[in-house]
Amino acid sequence: MIPLRRPVLPAGLAARIELKSEELRSGAATTRAAREAWKAARLVRAELGGVLGAMASGLERCMYCGDSAGSSIDHFEPIVRAPLRAFDWLNHLLACTHCNSNHKRDQYPCDDTGACLLVDPSREDPYDHLRLTLSTGEYRAVTPKGAETIRVFGLGRRVLCRGREMAYPRCKSMLRDAVRQHAEGRDDIAREVEQALLAQPFADVLYAMYRTLHTPGAAAVFEPDVLDALRRVRLFAPPAGARAVVVPPRAGPGAAVAREAPPG
Numbered sequence: 001m002i003p004l005r006r007p008v009l010p011a012g013l014a015a016r017i018e019l020k021s022e023e024l025r026s027g028a029a030t031t032r033a034a035r036e037a038w039k040a041a042r043l044v045r046a047e048l049g050g051v052l053g054a055m056a057s058g059l060e061r062c063m064y065c066g067d068s069a070g071s072s073i074d075h076f077e078p079i080v081r082a083p084l085r086a087f088d089w090l091n092h093l094l095a096c097t098h099c100n101s102n103h104k105r106d107q108y109p110c111d112d113t114g115a116c117l118l119v120d121p122s123r124e125d126p127y128d129h130l131r132l133t134l135s136t137g138e139y140r141a142v143t144p145k146g147a148e149t150i151r152v153f154g155l156g157r158r159v160l161c162r163g164r165e166m167a168y169p170r171c172k173s174m175l176r177d178a179v180r181q182h183a184e185g186r187d188d189i190a191r192e193v194e195q196a197l198l199a200q201p202f203a204d205v206l207y208a209m210y211r212t213l214h215t216p217g218a219a220a221v222f223e224p225d226v227l228d229a230l231r232r233v234r235l236f237a238p239p240a241g242a243r244a245v246v247v248p249p250r251a252g253p254g255a256a257v258a259r260e261a262p263p264g
């Protein structure tokens with residue numbers, strides 16, 4: 001899971017979903033009515049799916065596991081709990097069938113104050129709650145919200161851990177290649193490698209590498225050439241408080257790309 005920027009909806013689509021919400025508010029506003037209205041709004045769902053696909057990491061990957069194609073719109077706060085939020089854009093995330101139907105379903109755990117215990121990647125940085133061990137592909141929680149997020153979304157399932165574990169050497173190899181291409185003056189090829197890297201599934205592995213870069217133990221985690229590559233090829237903006245780097249507007253799916261940032 002990586003942080004995602006939720007765009008402003010096109011005006012026409014925003015007006016259409018507001019109209020749908022208004023119809024729900026003025027009607028029975030039951031779970032059944034909301035589900036039927038959502039199911040019937042085929043065109044609206046298709047348009048929302050297009051916006052969410054562009055917002056997702058990689059090539060329209062699931063916003064929870066980052067592996068499979070995001071095939072359906074998940075109501076982060078389930079319709080059964082909040083029927084009036086069925087058409088709330090801020091409540092829509094793109095999920096794969098496995099995460100949506102086999103894991104999250106209608107779960108929405110909350111703490112004693114009523115605050116949700118699931119990480120919403122469009123509202124907060126998952127890194128504040130979760131840590132990825134790059135060598136094994138396993139997540140561990142650093143907050144109760146992180147623990148519930150791992151449990152509810154099934155982020156510890158074996159196939160995901162194995163996929164992240166294998167994505168790590170692939171990311172390192174592509175980063176090394178991008179640096180080499182830049183060094184040999186083939187910037188066009190280097191940029192192709194960078195875009196291909198951003199389009200890979202398991203964007204959380206690359207994101208975790210960049211977050212690790214800004215920790216005191218980075219030199220002990222990465223080989224020297226990988227450390228150098230992460231410093232030179234800036235595919236994710238550094239976290240707040242880290243050394244300032246100019247980040248131009250988003251140039252690739254799911255990531256802020258800072259090109260030609262000074263090495264070091």
Ligand SMILES: [Zn+2]
Pocket residue numbers: 062063064065066067068095096097098099100
């Ligand atoms: Zn998924």
